[in-house]
Amino acid sequence: MTNPLFQKDIISISEFTKDHIELVLKTARELKAHPRNDLLKDKLIGVTFFEGSTRTRLSFETAVQRLGGRVIGFPDATNTSLGKKGETFVDSMRIITSYTDALVIRHNREGAARLAADISPVPVINAGDGSNQHPSQTMLDLFSIYETQGRLDEISIAFVGDLKYGRTVHSLAEALSLYNARIYFVSPESLAMPDYILKDLDKHGIKYSIHNSLEEVMPKIDILYMTRVQKERFDETEYQYLKSKFILTPEVLADARENMKILHPLPRIDEIVSSVDASPHAYYFKQAANGVYAREAILALVLNKEI
Amino acid sequence: MSVTTENKDKLMVEAIADGTVIDHIAPGQAINILRMFKFLSRNNQLTVGFNLRSGELGKKDIIKIANVVFSPAETEQLAILAPNATINQIDNYKVIDKYKLRLPRESVGVFACPNSNCITNFEKDATPRFKISKEGDVVMMRCHYCEKVFDRDIVLKHNGLES
Numbered sequence: 001m002t003n004p005l006f007q008k009d010i011i012s013i014s015e016f017t018k019d020h021i022e023l024v025l026k027t028a029r030e031l032k033a034h035p036r037n038d039l040l041k042d043k044l045i046g047v048t049f050f051e052g053s054t055r056t057r058l059s060f061e062t063a064v065q066r067l068g069g070r071v072i073g074f075p076d077a078t079n080t081s082l083g084k085k086g087e088t089f090v091d092s093m094r095i096i097t098s099y100t101d102a103l104v105i106r107h108n109r110e111g112a113a114r115l116a117a118d119i120s121p122v123p124v125i126n127a128g129d130g131s132n133q134h135p136s137q138t139m140l141d142l143f144s145i146y147e148t149q150g151r152l153d154e155i156s157i158a159f160v161g162d163l164k165y166g167r168t169v170h171s172l173a174e175a176l177s178l179y180n181a182r183i184y185f186v187s188p189e190s191l192a193m194p195d196y197i198l199k200d201l202d203k204h205g206i207k208y209s210i211h212n213s214l215e216e217v218m219p220k221i222d223i224l225y226m227t228r229v230q231k232e233r234f235d236e237t238e239y240q241y242l243k244s245k246f247i248l249t250p251e252v253l254a255d256a257r258e259n260m261k262i263l264h265p266l267p268r269i270d271e272i273v274s275s276v277d278a279s280p281h282a283y284y285f286k287q288a289a290n291g292v293y294a295r296e297a298i299l300a301l302v303l304n305k306e307i
Numbered sequence: 308m309s310v311t312t313e314n315k316d317k318l319m320v321e322a323i324a325d326g327t328v329i330d331h332i333a334p335g336q337a338i339n340i341l342r343m344f345k346f347l348s349r350n351n352q353l354t355v356g357f358n359l360r361s362g363e364l365g366k367k368d369i370i371k372i373a374n375v376v377f378s379p380a381e382t383e384q385l386a387i388l389a390p391n392a393t394i395n396q397i398d399n400y401k402v403i404d405k406y407k408l409r410l411p412r413e414s415v416g417v418f419a420c421p422n423s424n425c426i427t428n429f430e431k432d433a434t435p436r437f438k439i440s441k442e443g444d445v446v447m448m449r450c451h452y453c454e455k456v457f458d459r460d461i462v463l464k465h466n467g468l469e470s
Binding site: 012014088089090091107108109110111112114115129130131132133196 | 420422424425426427429430431432433450451452453454455456
């Protein structure tokens with residue numbers, strides 16, 4: 001039977017059903033346990049990053065190569081015809097997708113991946129479009145939650161840090177709303193979760209609450225999802241203040257449940273002090289490694305009728 | 308045949324021989340319709356009523372424009388501005404077609420996206436598209452590209468229309 005993601009664009013987590021999510025996670029688990037180097041044999045994948053992102057790009061390229069495929073592309077747009085000669089984005093996408101079997105795209109403007117998908121004859125995978133979506137990140141987050149907790153249903157999770165601009169927390173909250181999660185939001189007021197996300201959670205009947213400190217939610221959670229306050233969004237004084245508000249130290253973890261794991265989309269700056277890295281709760285580096293399996297699963301499903 | 312519902316309104320607006328009467332427009336939206344379809348720069352006979360009495364809405368706007376027939380695509384645009392309006396098509400002083408507008412599911416190429424970082428505001432080859440839905444009485448528009456959801460009035464305001 002043809003898998004439901006075969007030849008599909010992967011643009012937004014809002015288009016994923018529970019069945020789709022579970023198919024990706026199951027495939028990722030299988031590829032982690034039993035690596036395959038044949039699923040992208042003879043396939044050429046365009047990996048086009050109009051905005052730099054080392055980890056996401058390298059993990060996509062690693063995923064392609066581990067599955068036996070090959071990669072063309074660029075790590076940023078400055079040396080392309082688009083950057084140098086003023087070629088339109090649509091023309092560039094038309095050409096690159098005529099060479100390749102699938103396209104992975106990262107862009108600083110919201111909607112760029114959808115626009116590429118609308119004109120592309122081959123599947124397009126969104127590797128981040130501005131503040132909008134980054135579905136493979138959500139998949140690797142869900143994969144890590146499942147791996148550490150053995151389930152996705154009824155997880156208690158705290159989102160900490162920049163909840164206003166952080167697209168990873170928006171998408172993960174959206175995905176977890178399919179699984180009856182209990183969500184705790186911990187952030188400075190100026191970086192609180194946007195209303196439209198809260199409304200969406202209300203619609204799904206998801207229980208959530210808003211908190212001022214990590215300590216008050218610590219004993220109640222299975223997953224602590226930390227995020228970075230992005231320096232470029234604030235002036236220096238405000239940044240220094242905001243980033244000092246929620247810093248994770250070993251002391252803060254004293255009341256944590258035994259099964260509690262810390263996730264972070266990385267890069268972390270100093271919101272998690274390095275002495276936390278040795279804690280059994282720290283999972284963010286394993287989470288980053290899982291990025292390759294989640295991306296392998298997406299690529300394999302999009303380019304193979306059956307696995 | 309009369310195209311208005313009340314005798315007093317009938318006295319205020321002159322009948323047209325051929326054209327379209329848009330009735331039961333939510334108060335305030337007639338001016339947007341005039342702007343969107345550039346009715347003021349045409350030479351057609353045009354009568355507009357603002358804040359007329361109406362049983363259904365309390366108040367309503369009305370537009371009568373001679374020698375204009377709305378295409379299905381134009382009717383969809385119109386429905387975004389006036390989802391509860393009624394269209395009366397007039398031929399030789401008679402109503403030959405009358406129908407209520409229905410909110411379209413999509414708007415293509417009509418409104419620019421209010422999100423300043425949406426790709427449609429940078430790529431001339433991208434046609435802005437919105438999915439349209441209703442939350443209670445509020446019309447919501449979701450950009451096909453950036454996926455941001457806007458209250459219709461925010462989209463109208465961004466596009467130089469009043470709300």
